[in-house]
Amino acid sequence: MPSKVSKRAVTEFLRNVLAADAVGVPKLDAMARTAGLLGERQRITQAKLFRRAKNALGVRSVRNGFGKGGGWSWELPPSSDAPLTISVRREPCKPREPVVPLEWVQGVARLEQHRPPADIPRHRWHQLVNDCHAFLRSEALVRRAVQLDWDAASLFGCCRNPLMYLGKAGLLWQVSGGKIIDLHRGWAVIERPVNRSQSIFYRRDVGPEKAALPWHLRPRR
Secondary structure, rough: OOOOOOHHHHHHHHHHHHHOOOEHHHHHHHHHHHOOOOOOOOOOOOOOOHHHHHHHHEEEEEEOOOOOOOEEEEOOOOOOOOOOOEOOOOOOHHHHHHHHOOHEEEEEOOOOOOOOOOOOOHHHHHHHHHHHHHHHHHHHHHHHHHHHHOHHHHHEEEEEOOOOHOOOHHHHHHOOOOOEEEEOEEEEEEEOOOOOEEEEEOOOOHHHHHEEEEHHEOOOO
């Protein structure tokens, strides 16, 4: 395991990535390496800090299928004090169809590629507008975002000077020509366009009153 990795960091990592749904163990291995919490040849099932954090959170090992085609996932229990168990995962009931917020559709439609705010370069604004439109074209991704309670601020929001405070901006500001390949309640996985490398974006809990939406930024004259 990399040096200076704390149990707290590992615990927060598991709490965030498992917040919305169970995640397969191989995928957790890859995500933990990306986050710098696991060595190249390590497995979360063998790492002491991950085993301790798993026990502390009450994370359950869930079997998906049987035989050679089966595998194991980790999931959080319904409540923090639930005991550690091994169970067979059942198919969830079909959820109700989510309603796409009209604000998203109308807001993105108002974005003008050739009239960026004064402090944003034209090429960077152009890319953001394209990424926003690409997001709305993906019906499955938009519906999942609605189901997982992603709001306009966490998706499109930014500070008044977005590029100066990019770390506080929403998910679509981070895509930069790539694509969102996985979305959960507290995080998303972005695939970069050049070498198809992946990075994890952790959702920003910024109140709507503190976030500006791109269609409300004043364009340059």
